[in-house]
Amino acid sequence: MENQQDPGIAILKTIASTEDASYYIEQIDRFLQSMYQTDRTSILTVLEEMLPENISRDIKEYLISSKIDVTHQEQVRYALGTLQDTIRKAKVVSLTIAFPASKRIVEKIASQVKESFGSNLLVEISINQELVGGAVIIYKGNYIDLSVKRKVDILFDAKKEEILKFLA
Amino acid sequence: MNTFANLLEKTKEIGFTTRSLESMAYVSGLPGLKPGELVQFETGEVGQAAYIEEDDAEILVFAKLPIKIGTRVTRTTEVTTLPVGAEYLGQLIDPFGNLLDKLRPFKLPEEKRPIDVEPAGIAMRRKITKSLETGVSLVDMLIPLGQGQRELVIGDRKTGKTNFLLQTIYTQARKGVICIYAAIGKKKFDVKQAEEYFRKKEIMDQVVIMAALADDPLSTIYISPFAAMTLAEYFKDRGNDVLIVMDDLNTHAKFYREISLLGKRFPGRNAYPADIFYTHAKLLERAGNFGQKNGVTAITCLPVVETVQGDITGYIQTNLMSMTDGHIYFDVDLFAKGRRPAVNPFLSVTRVGRQTQNNLRRTINRELTSFLTLRERIENFAHFGAETSTTVKNTLLTGDQITAFFDQTSEVVLEINLQIFLFALIWFGIWRTKTPDQLKQDLTNIIIAFETKTEFQKAVAKTVEKQESLNTLLTEIGKSGTKILRDAGIKV
Numbered sequence: 001m002e003n004q005q006d007p008g009i010a011i012l013k014t015i016a017s018t019e020d021a022s023y024y025i026e027q028i029d030r031f032l033q034s035m036y037q038t039d040r041t042s043i044l045t046v047l048e049e050m051l052p053e054n055i056s057r058d059i060k061e062y063l064i065s066s067k068i069d070v071t072h073q074e075q076v077r078y079a080l081g082t083l084q085d086t087i088r089k090a091k092v093v094s095l096t097i098a099f100p101a102s103k104r105i106v107e108k109i110a111s112q113v114k115e116s117f118g119s120n121l122l123v124e125i126s127i128n129q130e131l132v133g134g135a136v137i138i139y140k141g142n143y144i145d146l147s148v149k150r151k152v153d154i155l156f157d158a159k160k161e162e163i164l165k166f167l168a
Numbered sequence: 169m170n171t172f173a174n175l176l177e178k179t180k181e182i183g184f185t186t187r188s189l190e191s192m193a194y195v196s197g198l199p200g201l202k203p204g205e206l207v208q209f210e211t212g213e214v215g216q217a218a219y220i221e222e223d224d225a226e227i228l229v230f231a232k233l234p235i236k237i238g239t240r241v242t243r244t245t246e247v248t249t250l251p252v253g254a255e256y257l258g259q260l261i262d263p264f265g266n267l268l269d270k271l272r273p274f275k276l277p278e279e280k281r282p283i284d285v286e287p288a289g290i291a292m293r294r295k296i297t298k299s300l301e302t303g304v305s306l307v308d309m310l311i312p313l314g315q316g317q318r319e320l321v322i323g324d325r326k327t328g329k330t331n332f333l334l335q336t337i338y339t340q341a342r343k344g345v346i347c348i349y350a351a352i353g354k355k356k357f358d359v360k361q362a363e364e365y366f367r368k369k370e371i372m373d374q375v376v377i378m379a380a381l382a383d384d385p386l387s388t389i390y391i392s393p394f395a396a397m398t399l400a401e402y403f404k405d406r407g408n409d410v411l412i413v414m415d416d417l418n419t420h421a422k423f424y425r426e427i428s429l430l431g432k433r434f435p436g437r438n439a440y441p442a443d444i445f446y447t448h449a450k451l452l453e454r455a456g457n458f459g460q461k462n463g464v465t466a467i468t469c470l471p472v473v474e475t476v477q478g479d480i481t482g483y484i485q486t487n488l489m490s491m492t493d494g495h496i497y498f499d500v501d502l503f504a505k506g507r508r509p510a511v512n513p514f515l516s517v518t519r520v521g522r523q524t525q526n527n528l529r530r531t532i533n534r535e536l537t538s539f540l541t542l543r544e545r546i547e548n549f550a551h552f553g554a555e556t557s558t559t560v561k562n563t564l565l566t567g568d569q570i571t572a573f574f575d576q577t578s579e580v581v582l583e584i585n586l587q588i589f590l591f592a593l594i595w596f597g598i599w600r601t602k603t604p605d606q607l608k609q610d611l612t613n614i615i616i617a618f619e620t621k622t623e624f625q626k627a628v629a630k631t632v633e634k635q636e637s638l639n640t641l642l643t644e645i646g647k648s649g650t651k652i653l654r655d656a657g658i659k660v
Contacts, residue, residue, distance in 0.1 A: 141181050141183055141196070143179075
């Protein structure tokens with residue numbers, strides 16, 4: 001039997017972080033609010049004109065693979081609402097790192113996280129400079145501390161006497 | 169020290185507060201959380217997992233202020249426990265074992281026990297054989313209690329329930345029984361009054377007051393009777409007989425209802441949660457008479473429940489009646505008539521107390537009960553103003569004298585021997601020619617003499633204890649009753 005994937009999940013794979021997800025949802029909202037313009041022109045044209053290229057392309061593919069009649073406003077509206085819900089309900093892996101990360105690094109981290117935990121996840125990045133380096137990962141209530149701070153704490157606890165003697 | 173960071177490091181599980189209500193929080197995460205497990209919030213508050221669902225868990229938070237949404241929470245892998253130890257004797261504590269008077273230094277005992285445990289099984293239980301004196305003659309003679317019995321104290325507010333309980337605690341504490349007074353959702357003033365009573369009577373070193381005050385969080389009030397029972401079990405396991413008073417379970421049920429309704433659990437009768445019977449039954453089942461390595465020890469439990477306008481058919485009231493071994497009913501009408509204690513013996517029940525009585529006490533109980541029933545019937549038709557015979561007049565007079573004898577202020581407690589002695593004097597007819605007021609005055613003199621004169625105490629004990637039946641007691645009273653009184657310097 002052909003393995004058919006939920007088109008919404010396929011879109012989730014292309015979204016890296018919760019920040020990107022919010023942007024995605026916002027763009028869909030923008031489009032939904034502009035749907036009145038489709039009286040004059042086709043839905044797909046409005047989609048291309050209104051949204052960034054990658055998002056409009058993804059949504060177009062989503063509509064086609066969901067077998068939505070793109071001439072029917074209500075069907076499109078419903079399908080995009082469902083897509084928004086799918087994105088909102090996506091499981092989040094929370095990642096706390098020690099330094100502000102560039103978009104490229106976030107994408108790299110996200111792809112690694114998706115590789116480890118599953119591709120339909122979103123990564124939420126937060127910054128805590130106290131960690132010094134490494135990361136703290138929270139996923140489904142599990143807490144994994146891979147930070148330099150913790151390593152230093154463990155080292156300090158293990159060699160407390162020696163360190164204090166050295167400092168004295 | 170179990171800080172949030174340490175616990176997080178240990179359990180490696182984290183959750184986030186998603187919704188917060190008074191005394192309750194909903195948290196997501198914590199995949200390994202178990203029902204009843206304690207959790208710790210990063211802000212220092214602790215809570216107990218009440219219900220666990222697929223995506224979130226309902227936490228009973230032991231804090232006055234609601235938890236902020238987004239607050240991190242971690243597991244502790246422990247259940248709610250209470251430190252237990254003899255150090256608590258003479259102290260006023262909260263349901264977590266902390267002193268209410270926080271200004272005094274106090275080291276918490278090291279031993280801890282979970283507050284929610286399964287009641288002991290049937291194999292551990294023994295037949296109730298020892299009598300429990302309350303010091304209140306009406307109860308001891310008509311509705312006797314046994315050690316290990318669960319007797320509900322029921323009645324409207326301000327009908328003397330608490331006074332009766334304090335008298336019982338006083339009587340039992342003097343006999344060396346450990347007494348635990350669990351104040352559930354009470355005002356601080358009421359708790360202080362109870363404490364003052366115990367201190368004034370110099371029995372505080374035998375008493376522990378565990379108070380969940382009216383302004384405490386709902387969750388703290390909810391767990392307070394369970395915590396008090398845990399402390400009772402500790403003393404029971406140490407080999408002490410324990411008397412535990414739960415004042416009152418109606419308030420407890422109301423607070424539990426509030427928690428359940430906040431938690432959006434389906435409301436049952438009177439909006440109480442469906443498991444209210446189970447909750448109270450599980451609590452009261454922990455009392456009883458238990459066989460142990462160091463002998464048989466008992467936890468006697470006196471739960472209190474309030475009625476409204478004398479209605480004893482309420483939901484919680486009837487629940488508790490069905491799970492206890494009887495009830496003592498404080499009648500608001502009798503209270504209005506000036507009876508103290510306002511116990512209605514006809515509506516009160518004791519299911520196991522009589523089996524603990526000796527032959528003499530059982531006979532007196534039987535005689536008194538049938539006499540009071542007869543007197544009640546006679547009183548009813550005497551109202552019509554019919555000409556009354558001498559027998560009827562005598563019955564009514566004796567009835568008035570018995571009522572005067574049972575009339576007992578909260579300051580007075582009577583030893584069982586004295587109760588029997590006084591009853592025998594009345595029954596024999598020593599005061600036949602006196603009015604109830606004169607009788608009361610004489611009784612007061614006898615009670616004062618009994619408290620101060622050891623010789624009189626011994627004479628009373630000697631007269632009462634050697635008798636096998638009421639007849640022999642009355643014969644003895646006829647022979648030496650007035651002499652004993654005269655020797656004690658009492659004129660009747």
